[in-house]
Amino acid sequence: MQPSPAEVARTLAAGRLSGNAHIACRPGPYRVRHATDRAGRVLMLVPADSDLTRALRPTDGADDIAVVLDVPDVPPVAGSPSLGRVWVSGWAVALDGAEAREAALDFADCDPTGDLLDVGESQVLYRMEPAEVRLERAGGTVEVDPDEYAAAEPDPLHHIEWDLLTDLADHHVPEMTGFIERQLAGSGHTAPAGPTPRVVRLDRYGFVVTLGPPPAEYRVRLAFPRPVEDRADLARLLHPVLCRHCGSPTTTA
Structure with a gap:
């Protein structure tokens, strides 16, 4: 989505x-x-x-x-x-x-x-x-x-997108990297060698992630199972992403 x-x-x-x-x-x-x-x-x-x-x-x-x-x-x-x-x-x-x-x-x-x-x-x-x-x-x-x-x-997260991306980059890189790698593996893909995957956009439907080294980098979308309603709803949905033992709320798309 x-x-x-x-x-x-x-x-x-x-x-x-x-x-x-x-x-x-x-x-x-x-x-x-x-x-x-x-x-x-x-x-x-x-x-x-x-x-x-x-x-x-x-x-x-x-x-x-x-x-x-x-x-x-x-x-x-x-x-x-x-x-x-x-x-x-x-x-x-x-x-x-x-x-x-x-x-x-x-x-x-x-x-x-x-x-x-x-x-x-x-x-x-x-x-x-x-x-x-x-x-x-x-x-x-x-x-x-x-x-x-x-x-x-209008997307309910657009006005706080910078805050959310910055928080992920500053505090949750290991969790997000592991999550992205698991999502790729679950869809039959392997995370490419190179820089750590980066979340570069976020909306009510999911993440956009950059993978691979320049100039061969590319982007994939990781979709939420449903559109989120607001920041609080996003926090509930992201909790399993940032806590590996809680399960995975998203799928690749």
């Missing part, structure tokens, strides 16, 4: 990575603070007196304006493969009143910045309905159905 393109797109767009706003017939791109609500709609928090706010003003009496948000992945540790880059296109509209207050609560779920208290004064919240979603990765582009994107959930 591994994340679907829609899940990767939702994870990248969630708001924990820096994004850029592109607006037709305007200079740019503009760096923008953003988040997504439960339906995957993009929320942009913009200073009222800024170039971006001026660029977002609709023309010809329209209420909204076409915007493209692009968000590239930032691999958590050296040697981690990138999840790619998501492009979300749609129409953005400035919010006020009850809509702005509700959107501010959604934004705070991702980033509880104090600037949300100034929405309607020194800050403006914009909401964009996704009309097109594209995911760039591995040298290609995948068109993601907007409905599938809206129905997907």
Whole structure:
């Protein structure tokens, strides 16, 4: 098991990575603070007196304006493969009143910045309905159905992935090395000679592990028996991995 393109797109767009706003017939791109609500709609928090706010003003009496948000992945540790880059296109509209207050609560779920208290004064919240979603990765582009994107959930471990990988690398190398070797042996493979295997990505579906010496290194995925729900759920699932006598919770994929 591994994340679907829609899940990767939702994870990248969630708001924990820096994004850029592109607006037709305007200079740019503009760096923008953003988040997504439960339906995957993009929320942009913009200073009222800024170039971006001026660029977002609709023309010809329209209420909204076409915007493209692009968000590239930032691999958590050296040697981690990138999840790619998501492009979300749609129409953005400035919010006020009850809509702005509700959107501010959604934004705070991702980033509880104090600037949300100034929405309607020194800050403006914009909401964009996704009309097109594209995911760039591995040298290609995948068109993601907007409905599938809206129905997907961001990975619950993405925002703590660096912490988890660092903890494994600093405190659990022998246990993880033994576990990876046992998993490979159980699937009829032998761990290659060379550097110690390294966990380079982690998501709700499992690990990505780098094996072998450069330049012949390669990656394998070790899948969990089920998707994990949060950090506490991951801790319960990893306990047998880090305690050899407790058994093995994962399989190779």
